[in-house]
Amino acid sequence: MSTAPADEIWITGIGLISSLGEGLDAHWQVMAEGADRAAPIDTTRFAPFPVYPMAPLELDKQIPRRADQRQMETWQRLGTYAAGLALDDSGLKGDLDRLSRMDMIVAAGGGERDLEVDGQILAGLAQGANETFLNERLINDLRPTLFLAQLSNLLAGNIAIVHKVTGSSRTFMGEESAGISAVEIAARRIRAGQGEVFLVGGAYNAERKDMLLSLALGHMLWQGGDVPVWARAASGNGGVVTGSVGAFLVIESRAHAEARGKRPHARLASVLSGRSRRKPGEARAVAERQLAELAPLLGSEPLAVVSGASGLAAPTLEERAFHEGLIADGRVAAVRAPQSWIGNSLETTFPAQVGLAALAVSRQGFYLPKGDAAIERPFDGAPRQVLTTSWGFWRGEGMALVEAVD
Amino acid sequence: MGVTRDHLGRPVVAITGMGVVSSLGQGIDDNWAALTAGRSGIHRITRFPTEHLRTTIAGTVDFIFPEEVRSPVLSERLAHLAADEAVAQAGIGSPGDFPGMLFMAVPPVELEWPARRDLFAAASSAEGDAYDRMIVRALQENDVDAYEFALYGCVADRIADSFGTRGSPVSLSTACASGASAIQLGVEAIRRGDTDAALVIGTDGSIHIEGLIRFQLLSALSTNNEDPTAASRPFSKNRDGFVMAEGAGALVLEDYDAARARGAKILGIMRGIAEKQDDFHRTRSTPDGSPVIAAIRQTLDDAGAGLDEVNYINAHGTSTPENDKMEALSLAAVFGEHIAGIPISSNKSMIGHTLTAAGAIEAVFSVKTILEGLIPPTINHDVPDPSIPLDVVPNVARAAPVSLVLSNSFGFGGQNACLLIGAEPA
Numbered sequence A: 001m002s003t004a005p006a007d008e009i010w011i012t013g014i015g016l017i018s019s020l021g022e023g024l025d026a027h028w029q030v031m032a033e034g035a036d037r038a039a040p041i042d043t044t045r046f047a048p049f050p051v052y053p054m055a056p057l058e059l060d061k062q063i064p065r066r067a068d069q070r071q072m073e074t075w076q077r078l079g080t081y082a083a084g085l086a087l088d089d090s091g092l093k094g095d096l097d098r099l100s101r102m103d104m105i106v107a108a109g110g111g112e113r114d115l116e117v118d119g120q121i122l123a124g125l126a127q128g129a130n131e132t133f134l135n136e137r138l139i140n141d142l143r144p145t146l147f148l149a150q151l152s153n154l155l156a157g158n159i160a161i162v163h164k165v166t167g168s169s170r171t172f173m174g175e176e177s178a179g180i181s182a183v184e185i186a187a188r189r190i191r192a193g194q195g196e197v198f199l200v201g202g203a204y205n206a207e208r209k210d211m212l213l214s215l216a217l218g219h220m221l222w223q224g225g226d227v228p229v230w231a232r233a234a235s236g237n238g239g240v241v242t243g244s245v246g247a248f249l250v251i252e253s254r255a256h257a258e259a260r261g262k263r264p265h266a267r268l269a270s271v272l273s274g275r276s277r278r279k280p281g282e283a284r285a286v287a288e289r290q291l292a293e294l295a296p297l298l299g300s301e302p303l304a305v306v307s308g309a310s311g312l313a314a315p316t317l318e319e320r321a322f323h324e325g326l327i328a329d330g331r332v333a334a335v336r337a338p339q340s341w342i343g344n345s346l347e348t349t350f351p352a353q354v355g356l357a358a359l360a361v362s363r364q365g366f367y368l369p370k371g372d373a374a375i376e377r378p379f380d381g382a383p384r385q386v387l388t389t390s391w392g393f394w395r396g397e398g399m400a401l402v403e404a405v406d
Numbered sequence B: 001m002g003v004t005r006d007h008l009g010r011p012v013v014a015i016t017g018m019g020v021v022s023s024l025g026q027g028i029d030d031n032w033a034a035l036t037a038g039r040s041g042i043h044r045i046t047r048f049p050t051e052h053l054r055t056t057i058a059g060t061v062d063f064i065f066p067e068e069v070r071s072p073v074l075s076e077r078l079a080h081l082a083a084d085e086a087v088a089q090a091g092i093g094s095p096g097d098f099p100g101m102l103f104m105a106v107p108p109v110e111l112e113w114p115a116r117r118d119l120f121a122a123a124s125s126a127e128g129d130a131y132d133r134m135i136v137r138a139l140q141e142n143d144v145d146a147y148e149f150a151l152y153g154c155v156a157d158r159i160a161d162s163f164g165t166r167g168s169p170v171s172l173s174t175a176c177a178s179g180a181s182a183i184q185l186g187v188e189a190i191r192r193g194d195t196d197a198a199l200v201i202g203t204d205g206s207i208h209i210e211g212l213i214r215f216q217l218l219s220a221l222s223t224n225n226e227d228p229t230a231a232s233r234p235f236s237k238n239r240d241g242f243v244m245a246e247g248a249g250a251l252v253l254e255d256y257d258a259a260r261a262r263g264a265k266i267l268g269i270m271r272g273i274a275e276k277q278d279d280f281h282r283t284r285s286t287p288d289g290s291p292v293i294a295a296i297r298q299t300l301d302d303a304g305a306g307l308d309e310v311n312y313i314n315a316h317g318t319s320t321p322e323n324d325k326m327e328a329l330s331l332a333a334v335f336g337e338h339i340a341g342i343p344i345s346s347n348k349s350m351i352g353h354t355l356t357a358a359g360a361i362e363a364v365f366s367v368k369t370i371l372e373g374l375i376p377p378t379i380n381h382d383v384p385d386p387s388i389p390l391d392v393v394p395n396v397a398r399a400a401p402v403s404l405v406l407s408n409s410f411g412f413g414g415q416n417a418c419l420l421i422g423a424e425p426a
Helices: A023-033 A066-070 A074-090 A115-126 A133-141 A144-150 A154-163 A175-191 A209-217 A229-233 A254-259 A282-297 A313-328 A346-363 B028-036 B071-090 B113-122 B130-140 B144-148 B154-163 B178-192 B209-217 B256-261 B290-303 B321-341 B355-372
Strands: A009-018 A103-107 A169-173 A197-204 A245-253 A266-274 A303-307 A332-336 A385-391 A397-403 B013-022 B101-105 B170-172 B197-204 B247-255 B268-275 B312-314 B404-411 B415-422
Touching (some): A009 A023, A009 A175, A023 A346, A074 A245, A115 A133, A115 A209, A144 A154, A144 B209, A175 A385, A175 B170, A175 B178, A197 A346, A245 A254, A245 A346, A266 A282, A282 A397, A303 A313, A303 A346, A346 A397, B013 B028, B013 B178, B071 B154, B178 B197, B178 B268, B178 B355, B178 B415, B197 B355, B247 B355, B268 B355, B290 B415, B355 B404, B355 B415
Parallel strands (some): A303 A332, A303 A385
Antiparallel strands (some): A009 A245, A197 A245
């Protein structure tokens, strides 16, 4: 997918919440200017795993009705909140006519379980309860509304109810790949005239033991302190630190934005999804092909890179070697890894990175190095083009190019 | 991308292969024979104990794989069978090398009770809560399958590996509209020229105890347990809820000219697609039906089809009081006086509600309806609902030429997706 001037895609709204804070200013101030983060990493509540918790939010600001808040679990509240920020930022909040034609692609996993109920049932089962005990307890103890708060597509449903986004609505699943495909397909649809304006993104609540249990089964998680991804990857098998993040983007055709007098943060020049089976070298080969596809779009300045390196040793070291090769060739100037700041947010990871890439372009600066200076090299000045990469902790390799609009 | 274009100048999307598994059987032939004989696949649940449950019936697919497996494993197996049949019929690519993209509707996943129970039982730690103990145990194990099948992308990833589809597979969920959404994504990709072919699948093997109880707690399920085959009664006055069921439907979609060029038999044409998100409530539709009405109208517009061209409607028809009333109201609003002359039937009267798979399975049956000129009935229609004055093809299949089918799929969360499927030639 490549850009012709006539069918440019603009990023006109970004809604971002994480442990760093709420909104674009908060993220810029922490990641580019060295301000304090809103919420420190939590190394005790979910020990042995550290987690980047969500910054405190006033939910009423984006989800005015308490009844709506009560109908959601945390991940849906985070997503609905971030979607509201993106709509505010794009100037489309409350524009019911345009919202009724706005298409939505949400990248989502599933909702939280009721851990207390699960614990009581497991204790009962362990004490030799008969096999109908499970039925009886589930019927009596599960809240009817919990199911709706768990369903993957109910984040989209809640965004429709709260913010009135009522074009088409799809929910993609599948960890980081879901977020990559969501942004890619939205961009492809705009370019092909299958929609003019999209709300794309997701939300992940990391502060939940049910998901940590699933990830622990795969030995994916880092145990220890607040360590940048490069250092984690250099220690044994490394590991992922998950973080609570909500990230939504408003992307639209240039014509649609100009018709309503809206200037963009940045242009979304290209988005590419990919997949390998992750034998050594395969993910890098995907990335090499993606970069070759982007080559006609690249300017002469070395790129700033927002990397989705997770801290898991194998993919992180392979991706690092890819970037170091590009640095040696003078094609990349510097690499930053947001997961060293906000953690991995699974489906939300890629939309958040595209948002951070667009933010850097629009603020005409780049983020502070964090950790290993050999890869997180200094970057002065204003990046014209930011490349963002996402290699999922399990599968999926994505790449996007975001560039300045004059 | 070929030269044949639709009324909006877009590439035409052909259907060249289909496969299906349901509680009625494996494969199109067995399913079609049962479906047109008015046979139900609904039966008593034997997979797990049903004590204390208000609903003890379902359309589980138990006849293929005797051993108990976790839900995503069954979902993958059902998808694999349906896709095998579809790809073989299309005669496209070679085994393990499908020359196109994969769009797949899959049920949400999580660790299930047997896995949790085993982890908890094996935990040596007594510190912290149940999850702390299970986590300690999980870190001592190395069960790759348990881990991977708890990932949301796993089922589609394995299907992509098996069939050798191109690019990154898309796993999606739009609740009970998921199967239709998968088809829509495939149609859009071919219309864009992103791919000449797409394998689109909807699969659901997720009937387990907690899943059933969740729907029971929402009062969504039929409790007509006495005669399981008579429980699903779409559009009847005495309908009282849907019957959960399993299955998979798969279709091979292709650029029309690419399919013709390789000599493929074209089974049908994906003429129009559309969807419209409702913003009224998490489980209920806007009372005036406006989002459903908009979805149907946009689908007709997308196809460039007039009201009088539609000669069969494959209803969502879940057998819940709410859905069937809303669907009937919306169809009457869109089609006006034409509605009296359009037969409408619900496959769910026989196969139950296959949830994530429903839109794909019912699209397969819609194409089959066109090819055979035989409309499957709505069975269990003994007490008509006077507020639903539709021709629901009661109880007995009907021979009739069918050239354009509207297939409806609606889901919790305000999802409304429609397909218009036409006969070849395009």
